[in-house]
Amino acid sequence: MAGPTVSVIIAAYNAMPYLTRCIESVADQTIGREQLEVIAVNDGSTDTTPAELERLATVYPKLLRVVHQENSGGPAAPRNAGLELARGKYVFFLDADDYLGPEALARMVAMAEKNGTDVVLGKMVGVGGRGAPKSMFQRDQPKTDVFNSRAWWTLSPMKLFRHSLLKRLELRFPTDLRTGEDQPFVGKAYLEASGISIVADYDCVFWVLRDDGNNVTQTTSGSEPRxxxxxRMVDMMIDSVPAGPNRDHLAHRHLTVEVRTLVRWxxxxxxxxxxxxxxxxxAEIIDPLLHExxxxxITGAAWLRLHFIRERMLDELLEVDRFEIRExxxxxxxxxxxxxxRAYVRYPFLRDPSRSVPDAYYEVTDRLGTRHHVSRAELRGTELHxxxxxxxxxxxxxxxxxxLLLRERDSKVEYRLPVTHTPTPGLGADQDAGHFAYEQAGFEAVVDIDTAADGKPLTDGLWDIYLTVGAQGLSREARIGSKRDKDLDGKPDIRVVDTAQGARAVTLYTTKPYGNYTIDLGEQKHRVMSRLPVEAFRWSASDPGMLVVTGQSTLGAYPDGDLTVVLTGDGKSTAAFPAERTLYTDSFTARVQVSELPAGLWRGELRLGDWAAPLPALPKTLPPTKWRRLGRTWYAKPASGGDGKKFGLRVAQTSVVKAIANRLKP
Incomplete structure (x- = not known):
């Protein structure tokens, strides 16, 4: 008989009243109880945990297996005991304080099955004030590893593990560690896994802060266990990962998170x-990981902490920690x-001659943040304001x-343009408790596409817009547009403008997803004629020989008189009819005098200067029309435009013989 899909292992010690919700959350999983087994190991509890486990075993007799053992002093031994009994294709470790979202196991199993991964992280959510890791759950990652994700920043065992991986590695939780026993287990699984999946779009694991404060990580004190x-983790990284960027990526977590916690608390x-x-x-432990x-x-304060640890400077280390707390x-x-x-952050002991800490440890020149806001961004003719x-x-x-800096996205050609600096009184007063003022941060700029390339016209391309933000000899480059006035919606403003090189397509738009401004010259992404859709055809009520063509323009601007409907006949003769804008609207109308056209099949297109697009096919519901010319009857009717999607109009003179024959038909 096939085993369950998932074995959920719960180590329980004095877990009431949280235990009930924990097990019920597993029983209610949408994956179905027939796909699950729950192995709950009571680690010598002295409260009502044993009795509640026995009660729940009667409620879920086919789901829950209960094991009682003497207290081991930590979660490692009961987890190992559960792992010995597990029969599932996958194993999930769940702390008795915590609980699962209803779809958690179904989603994680599906992710593992689809991508062939050995470990799946489900999004964790803190409950009751408990902090939960977030950085690795910014987006779903179907298949990754510890070097290309933030998975290493969560080393708790509340993950889905492929059982075959744990068997192959003979993985068990080390019982000689009072805390942190999960890190060597999870770290080894990460490093040996065929891949790691991350489910970020669903709240999978609810991490609970107990009211009594008896979470294991909260009750184990002292530096020695940590x-x-x-x-052990440093040894694992050195043994498993060669020196270089990958090892540095993993070391970052321990040299910042672990070291700060150990020092501070x-x-x-x-x-x-x-x-x-x-x-x-x-100092001995972290020394193999440290290098310039x-x-x-690593942030400046964190690097100072590591420097003082390495140099065994205890008082300085404690002062930096107190400073961080105050900050x-x-x-x-x-x-x-x-x-x-150059910019240096004013952390303790900066340029203190008695400590001789290198200035480089305080320097943040390349890390300075830029802040900006755009209040105006509009095209006027050939100019962007x-x-x-x-x-x-x-x-x-x-x-x-x-x-201002313009950089063409593909060629990387760039041009630097001056701005007018304008006063900004009071700017900064609502930030940083008003400690910093930015009274001359305003800018105004005009970009003329006819002259922006060192006095010459900009070439066609995507011109990304930057500012080189500078003051006091410092300068940082920043894309602009992501912060702007609410009335600047950033939607593409596509225009045809008269320039020194003739009519050109110019579009100002904001990129997705970051919302930064770019100028599109020459229709790299935004097509002019797509903004001039023809929407309707009808015969004029006052003149049956006139076809009225209407459409909508979403162009920001185009030269007056340039928009026309052009028909081309069988003999390549053409006839043009102006499309006039409707006052106070974005619509346009062309009146095509069909009664003046020679007989034949006529194709049609909409033209704007050198731009052209085929007219759509006339609707089949448009009836034929007739008129009199020089005493004879003429007609026009929709005709096939080739592929059935393009405009076709048949103009002809009515046959007298056919007309008489039609009248004589009974």
Missing amino acids: LRYLA HLSREPREQQEKTLARL GLRER SASKAATPLLIDNG LAGHAYLHRVATDEVTTA
Whole structure:
């Protein structure tokens, strides 16, 4: 008999009243109980957990298997006991405090089956104030690995594992670790997996903060347990991943998250003598991971922390941590020192001669943030008019050097254009507790496509718009448009304008998904004639020999008198009829005097200067029409336009013989 699809393993210790909801959430999974088995291991609980497990086993006799064992002191042993009994194709570890969304297992199994992956992360959501990891759940990732995702930033075991992977690796949770026992287990599975899937579009696991504060990670204190599992993870990375960017990617998590937690919540609370021992041991553990190339990946405060650990500078380490705590509670970002065109963050011991910390550890020149807002972006003839403000965060707008930059997307050709700097009194007062002012951050610019290329016309292409935001000798490049006034909707404004090179197609639009401004010259993405759809044909009520053609223009502008309907006959003769704009609307109308056309089959197109598009086929419901010319009867009727989708109009003189014959028919 085939085994279940998923074995859900629950380690339970004094888990009431959370345990009931936990198991019920598994029983209610949409994948179906017949696809599941639940193995709940009571790890010597002293509350009502054993009795509740026995009760639930009677409620779900075919689903739930209960195991009782003496207390082991942690979740590793009960999880291992459950793993020994598991029969499922997949295994999911669920803490007794937590619970699942109804579709969680169905979605995770489907992701694993479709992509052949060995580990699936389901989106985690914090409950009751518990923080849950978020960075890896920004989007679904059908198949990835730890080096091209943020999966390594969640090493808890609440994942779906392919059972064959765990068997092949003979994976078990280390029972000699009081906390962090999940990291070596999950880390090894990640590194050996055929692939990792991430389900981000559904809340799969609800991570609960217990009211009594008895989550295992909350109750295990002291530096020593964390030093033990940190050392084990460092050894794993060194043994499994060659030195280089991949190892640095994994090390980043431990050198920031783990180290900060250990220093802030454990080392800082120890007696002085123990602090020094902890610091020495921590320095030994992380030393194999540290090198100067990592500094580009790690924030300034985090790198200072690592520097003081490596140098065994305990007082400085504790001061940096206290500084970080104060800064995180503040509503203002840390001020900068601007010196000789470089920016340094004012963290403790900057240029303190008694500490001799290199300036480079404080430098943030290449990390300065730019902030901008566009208040005007409009095409007027050949000119684009822009206005707004832009500044470097935490850098006062003195000696402003901001300029506009146009860069063609494919060729990378670029042109720098001047802007007019305008005052922005009060800008910054509502940010950073008003500690920074940006009084000269405004800009106004005019881009003339006839002269923007160093006095010459811009070539056809996609011209992305940037600002080089500069002040006090600092400069950073930024795309603009993502922050703009609400009335600037960013929809494509397609125009045909008269230029020094003749009529040209110009479109101002914002990119997706980032919403930045780009000029499209020469219809790279936006077609002129698609904005001039012909919508209706009818015969004039006052003149049966006149075909009225109407359409809608969504062009921002086009030259007056250039839009025409042109018909071409069998003998290549042509007839043109102007399409006039309807006052106060976006519609246009052309009146085609069919009664003046020679006999024959006529094709048709709509022209705007050098642009042209075939007219659509006349509707089959349009009736023939007749008129008199020089005493004879003529008619016009829809005709096949070739493929049945293009315009065709048959004009002919009525046959007298056929007309008499038709009248004589009984």
